Amino acid sequence: MNWMAWTLPTAVFFITIAVLLAGMTTYELRRPGAERRGFLPIATTRGDRLFIGLLGSAYLHLLVIGVTDWSIWVASALALVWLAVVMRWG
Structure with missing residues (x-):
């Protein structure tokens, strides 16, 4: 049986996503947004913007990795900037 190889970066990635979702859920329950x-x-809530930002970050990350020879860290930085922009001004 083949098991997925959980490397440290993979674990950190999924833990970060889980913490973001848990934090957003807690924040939304305590202070509901409009x-x-x-x-x-479209009109969006904080949760909508988080989802759109995460999805866009994933596609942006894959695009940079797939069509450039830039470092994975550059792709990750661009994806995080995109997420921050969507969360703030989206």
Whole structure:
């Protein structure tokens, strides 16, 4: 039977996503947010922006890795910047 190889970066990645989701859930329960419009073409809540930001970060990361010879750290930094921009102004 083949098992997935859990490396430290893989574990850190999934733990970070879990902490983000748990933190956003707790924050939303304590201080419910209202929908607002930013640069995204739809009205979104904090949870919507987190989901869109994570999804966009994943695609941006894969795009940078797939079409450039940049370091994985550059791709990760760009993905985190995108997530921050969507969360703040999306």
